[in-house]
Amino acid sequence: MPKLTRRSVVKLAAGSAAGLVLGFHLPPREARALETPNDFGSFLNAWLRIAPDDTVTVIVDRAEMGQGVYTALPMLLAEDLGCEWSRVRVVAAPADPVYRNVFLVKEMLSGGQPMGNTANWLVGKLARLFGQQVTGGSSSVRGAYKPLRIAGATARGMLIAAAARRWGVPESECRGEAGVVSHLGGERRLTYGALAAEAAGLRPPKRPNLKQPNEWRLIGQPLPRLDLPAKVDGSAGFGIDVRVQGMLFAAVAACPVFGGTLGRHDPARALAMPGVKAVLPLKDALAVLADNTWRAQQALAAVEIEWTDPPGPLVDSAAIEASLRAALDETGRIAEESGDVAKALAGSVRRLRADYEVPYLAHAAMEPINATARVMPDGVDLWIPTQAQEISAKAAAEAAGTSTDKVRVHTTYLGGGFGRRSEADIATQAVSIAKLAGAPVQVVWSRAEDMRHDFYRPAAACRLEAGLDADGRLLAWQQRLASPSILARIFPPATWIEPDGTAVEGAVKQPYAIANRRVSHTVRSFPVPVGFWRSVGHSYTAFFNECFIDEAAEAAGKDPLAFRLGLLGEAPRQRAVLELAAAKASWGTSLPPGRGRGIALHSSFGSHVALVAEVLVDATGLSVVRVVAAIDCGVIINPDTVAAQVEGSIVFGLTAALYGRISLEGGRVVEQGFDDYPMLKLSEMPVVELHMLESSELPGGVGEPVVPPVAPALCNAIFAATGKRIRRLPVTGQLTA
Amino acid sequence: MKLVVNGTAHELVVEEDMPLLWVLRDVLGLTGTKYGCGVGQCGACTVHVGGEAVRSCVMPATAVEAPVTTIEGLSSDRSHPVQRMWLALQVPQCGYCQSGVIMAAAALLRSTPKPTDADVEAALGNICRCGTYARIREAMRALARA
Numbered sequence A: 001m002p003k004l005t006r007r008s009v010v011k012l013a014a015g016s017a018a019g020l021v022l023g024f025h026l027p028p029r030e031a032r033a034l035e036t037p038n039d040f041g042s043f044l045n046a047w048l049r050i051a052p053d054d055t056v057t058v059i060v061d062r063a064e065m066g067q068g069v070y071t072a073l074p075m076l077l078a079e080d081l082g083c084e085w086s087r088v089r090v091v092a093a094p095a096d097p098v099y100r101n102v103f104l105v106k107e108m109l110s111g112g113q114p115m116g117n118t119a120n121w122l123v124g125k126l127a128r129l130f131g132q133q134v135t136g137g138s139s140s141v142r143g144a145y146k147p148l149r150i151a152g153a154t155a156r157g158m159l160i161a162a163a164a165r166r167w168g169v170p171e172s173e174c175r176g177e178a179g180v181v182s183h184l185g186g187e188r189r190l191t192y193g194a195l196a197a198e199a200a201g202l203r204p205p206k207r208p209n210l211k212q213p214n215e216w217r218l219i220g221q222p223l224p225r226l227d228l229p230a231k232v233d234g235s236a237g238f239g240i241d242v243r244v245q246g247m248l249f250a251a252v253a254a255c256p257v258f259g260g261t262l263g264r265h266d267p268a269r270a271l272a273m274p275g276v277k278a279v280l281p282l283k284d285a286l287a288v289l290a291d292n293t294w295r296a297q298q299a300l301a302a303v304e305i306e307w308t309d310p311p312g313p314l315v316d317s318a319a320i321e322a323s324l325r326a327a328l329d330e331t332g333r334i335a336e337e338s339g340d341v342a343k344a345l346a347g348s349v350r351r352l353r354a355d356y357e358v359p360y361l362a363h364a365a366m367e368p369i370n371a372t373a374r375v376m377p378d379g380v381d382l383w384i385p386t387q388a389q390e391i392s393a394k395a396a397a398e399a400a401g402t403s404t405d406k407v408r409v410h411t412t413y414l415g416g417g418f419g420r421r422s423e424a425d426i427a428t429q430a431v432s433i434a435k436l437a438g439a440p441v442q443v444v445w446s447r448a449e450d451m452r453h454d455f456y457r458p459a460a461a462c463r464l465e466a467g468l469d470a471d472g473r474l475l476a477w478q479q480r481l482a483s484p485s486i487l488a489r490i491f492p493p494a495t496w497i498e499p500d501g502t503a504v505e506g507a508v509k510q511p512y513a514i515a516n517r518r519v520s521h522t523v524r525s526f527p528v529p530v531g532f533w534r535s536v537g538h539s540y541t542a543f544f545n546e547c548f549i550d551e552a553a554e555a556a557g558k559d560p561l562a563f564r565l566g567l568l569g570e571a572p573r574q575r576a577v578l579e580l581a582a583a584k585a586s587w588g589t590s591l592p593p594g595r596g597r598g599i600a601l602h603s604s605f606g607s608h609v610a611l612v613a614e615v616l617v618d619a620t621g622l623s624v625v626r627v628v629a630a631i632d633c634g635v636i637i638n639p640d641t642v643a644a645q646v647e648g649s650i651v652f653g654l655t656a657a658l659y660g661r662i663s664l665e666g667g668r669v670v671e672q673g674f675d676d677y678p679m680l681k682l683s684e685m686p687v688v689e690l691h692m693l694e695s696s697e698l699p700g701g702v703g704e705p706v707v708p709p710v711a712p713a714l715c716n717a718i719f720a721a722t723g724k725r726i727r728r729l730p731v732t733g734q735l736t737a
Numbered sequence B: 001m002k003l004v005v006n007g008t009a010h011e012l013v014v015e016e017d018m019p020l021l022w023v024l025r026d027v028l029g030l031t032g033t034k035y036g037c038g039v040g041q042c043g044a045c046t047v048h049v050g051g052e053a054v055r056s057c058v059m060p061a062t063a064v065e066a067p068v069t070t071i072e073g074l075s076s077d078r079s080h081p082v083q084r085m086w087l088a089l090q091v092p093q094c095g096y097c098q099s100g101v102i103m104a105a106a107a108l109l110r111s112t113p114k115p116t117d118a119d120v121e122a123a124l125g126n127i128c129r130c131g132t133y134a135r136i137r138e139a140m141r142a143l144a145r146a
């Protein structure tokens, strides 16, 4: 990397002034979006093609995994393009640097704090250089909010310019709307389709004319999702549905102990089975190829495989948990500090302390991990349900022994992602197998393989201490966290100066005003891969913090809602969602015996969420009756999508809180399916009520922010109903006498 | 063996224990029916056999004696009431489980046109990892009223 001097910064700035946000300085033809079929028409920029028949093709550079980006992102572009919504269709973007997730890197580098112009620009530049094309961090809409509207407005400007030229009139007398450029009173009109080819050759306007919010026709509307028709008739193409001429189907088993390798195995029995084409040894796994998936799976099961365990002790859950608990006795690295916690704790009238813990969790997306690869002399094709196109391309190139630009990544629909599909292990595996096989190969993992070779949500432990004054005011908050580090695996430099931000997020930058606070973290590493799991560190810090706030309220003799509100003087958005959720849930009214309400508040990914859960605990056990949610996620692009994400997140959060636990024995994951890693079902679904705050703030994320407050709302409700504090997840097994 | 799928008869030679799921997906190319677990736990593979909802991953194709309907054969134009209601209420998220849920729902409505919540919960034990249950429940209530 060239050293950034002051002069080179100035030079860079001058060189890229025009295309600052968008990379419009990259002519679209340089983007691999060119790989979209030609009849999609002319490129107006890397996200947009318009065909002569007025079809508007939006090239979506984020993965559709159920969260609705194939609708929300086109809505943003179409809004400022001013086209007919009915003419919009979507294609998945190829892997290309132009589609990098600048927003996500910016947020990581800035810690979500506002930056000055120069810092903003510099970080953006770095992000474009070193970022990745990734769908994650609830960043798709947040990152696209400005760029895609600008992309639309820029294209509209070019279409207007093309029409004005043809008519020999000033551009200022023309307008573009509903897919048509018209002049003055509208005597002269040309459709976008008729102008696109000409417009594509024009210079993009320097100052694209963005619509004002009061002119919006699409943003804010509950438009039906563009991908849903194909999802009710079986035609939506997921990774597992890819069919390539001459392809073979592979079943794989990797060494059940992480880091182990393939040992002795006898392929003879498998090779004798019908339809079996090959038994291919990889370093850490065995693949069996056949003419259909089932035959491959059967033949794989017929091979007796010896595995070679990695050196070192084989971990199990008890040892991991003990190690994490022991780490709570260490101070750890400071993640956040203000005031003097030790002094404040010593001087407080009432002190309380509690230890919490959570286990590893698997993603368990419904579509098992899979990819289809074809390795040809001229390059590699990879069909993959991925959240990370560039990382997949790089992995594929390495496996094939070629360069990344020789890899074509075809992103399919994702049958769930939740962070799991930001890993490229399957790209490596599928390409390695296809290369060895000399034929296109689809690798589909069994459910057990998927469950046992995940990148798990880290297990974590936490010790919380609080000090109250004589009036029950919260004076001091000390929090020690211990967990494995995701960034230590993925990007170690991010942990050099400060503790892993993904491990402490949600514990730091609390909205509550507490004068003396300290949050610290200790890394404990185990031979268990860890990764991003929907809401990442927030998924446990919200549980720790919002349950302990409840404990503090109890110690102070105050109502949990009133206690929180008393600490939220400086946090109006958090206050508003909390008050709204409480009001809608009739907080404070009495409930029959066995019932209880719990409240929780959490901010993450730019959104603020409060939940009130109501539970019933009786002789038959625990049931979650109702969850009332209030969310402030800034400007809402598609309210129906927001609602769906809230509903889904509550299920996701309840599943984890009630049942989720990945355990280890002898270095291997024990759980293998939905029987020992259960999912919430329809019969357990509580009534969900959602209230969205109107807001003109920048959009917040919605894919993740509702997951974190679910567990604490639930556990606080259990306390209200039973008097029992749940300090360890999952809840299962803790409520029986 | 002979297998009638979506009204078309097929003459097939497959192993005696090969599950219907894989015959549909990998032999007949009907990929709308999904693999989620392969052991009868999730319902992603649900199809109709003789009008009844069946988890095709645990049903050997050779044991199938009645005509099979898959999501592709439920209607030719998404006009089945369940499909229409699913679109009206925007039920799917990732969509992966939905073929199975829709087939289970269609079978239930055929045998029980006005199902109660309890009927629906009993018949739709499908796993949806995206958590579309609130909308599934709403959609089934609306269909039961229709």
Ligand code: FES
Binding pocket: B034, B035, B036, B037, B038, B039, B040, B041, B042, B043, B044, B045, B046, B055, B056, B057, B058
């Ligand atoms: S795939 Fe058949 S029940 Fe899961």
Ligand code: FES
Binding pocket: A066, A366, A415, A416, B092, B093, B094, B095, B096, B097, B098, B127, B128, B129, B130, B131, B132
């Ligand atoms: S919609 Fe994704 S699993 Fe049900």
